[in-house]
Amino acid sequence: MVVRPLNPGEVDAVAELIHRSTNDWYKKSLGREIFSGRPRDCRIFPETYESLDPGCGLVVELDGKLAGVCFYHPRETHVGVGIMAVAPEYARQGVARMLLDKVLAEAGTLPVRLVSSAMNLDSYSLYTRAGFGAVMAYQDMRIPSDAPLPPVPMTHGSVRPATTADLFPMVDLEENLAGIRRAKDLAHFIQNPGGHWRTMVYRDQSGKIDGWLTSVDHAGCRMIGPGVMADEHVALALLHAQLSVPRGGWPIFLVPTHESYMIAELYRWGARNVELHLMQVRGPYTQPTGLVMPSFLPESG
Known part of the structure; x- marks a missing residue:
């Protein structure tokens, strides 16, 4: 597996990955999909993130295919972690941890913050194992x-x-x-x-x-x-x-x-x-x- 910056020509592929990965988890875990529209509607995520922080979109490439994606946001006081998605066929192979490790390395000594689903224990475990603690709950x-x-x-x-x-x-x-x-x-x-x-x-x-x-x-x-x-x-x-x-x-x-x-x-x-x-x-x-x-x-x- 290789972690590298997102290429401009991969926006559609990343949008499809976000759409497919997120809907797959919600359908299996909660019996519903979260994105009801077309995969290309999810272009708003890479387009917004890349507009704000060019070069801060990361992908994991495995066997020439996109296995995962994550975005991070360096700010004056902290680093924010944006949406993270892993292709269902590459789940539980260390893709998300590889992306998170890269973000933490880029953050250095700055605090790192994110908002994640309380209903996804896999992602909760990923972040708590990396030293994150839950500080606020939201409805x-x-x-x-x-x-x-x-x-x-x-x-x-x-x-x-x-x-x-x-x-x-x-x-x-x-x-x-x-x-x-x-x-x-x-x-x-x-x-x-x-x-x-x-x-x-x-x-x-x-x-x-x-x-x-x-x-x-x-x-x-x-x-x-x-x-x-x-x-x-x-x-x-x-x-x-x-x-x-x-x-x-x-x-x-x-x-x-x-x-x-x-x-x-x-x-x-x-x-x-x-x-x-x-x-x-x-x-x-x-x-x-x-x-x-x-x-x-x-x-x-």
């Missing part, structure tokens, strides 16, 4: 299309679309509340390449930004997140604003399991649980002082 939730949203939650601030002038206040807020900094990601969300990103900020009465939340609406990924907020009231206002925008389908969003007030309110909105995910970290970790809603694209924990 994947979705509001069905037949559940009308309630009125806008009452707050003392307002929600509006993010602009380039908001970039560094947003970056600073995430560092203050969650202990990580990733200006490159936030600039990508605001600039909206491809037209499928939507980012909103919450401002209090003085005009200070107390939260932000982005989303992606694409056939390969419909999700609200990532975002950080000062408290659950800000989070609910931002989430309501995102859910109120017409989309191609109803997205999922991740809510910390300990946020009981927010979760109870979301149940009142008609939300249902879809899955559970864990934030796992290797290295130093600071407990957030605000509310964090992560995403799978791009993952940074």
